[in-house]
Amino acid sequence: MLPGWKSLAILSVVLGAMGSIPAHAETIRVMVDKLEFVPAKISAKVGDTIEWVSTDILAHTATVKGDWDVMIPPKKTVSFVLKKAGDVEYYCRFHPNMKGNISVAPQ
Numbered sequence: 001m002l003p004g005w006k007s008l009a010i011l012s013v014v015l016g017a018m019g020s021i022p023a024h025a026e027t028i029r030v031m032v033d034k035l036e037f038v039p040a041k042i043s044a045k046v047g048d049t050i051e052w053v054s055t056d057i058l059a060h061t062a063t064v065k066g067d068w069d070v071m072i073p074p075k076k077t078v079s080f081v082l083k084k085a086g087d088v089e090y091y092c093r094f095h096p097n098m099k100g101n102i103s104v105a106p107q
Helices: 004-018
Strands: 027-032 041-045 049-054 060-063 069-072 077-081 086-091 099-105
Touching: 027 041, 049 060, 049 069, 069 077
Parallel strands: 027 049, 041 099
Antiparallel strands: 049 077, 060 069, 060 086, 086 099
């Protein structure tokens, strides 16, 4: 094993050769409860995971027109990784009054 300072020097060279290290992706939880997304508005970054946790007895979706559509079964948890930046408005196809917003920043 190399002494500590040599290990750090080698690590520094390896990381420098790899380029910058991407920021740590986060998991953001949205509850689906009583026909609502809670919280309804969240902020995230590209690469983050949105996790919908349903406590409802009904099925729901998190749908973005012309883009993604995530099925949320009753009493289940599902997730989706955000792939592009922008302001995302989503809704439930089965219950159109259920709406959410995700402000997605670049990585």
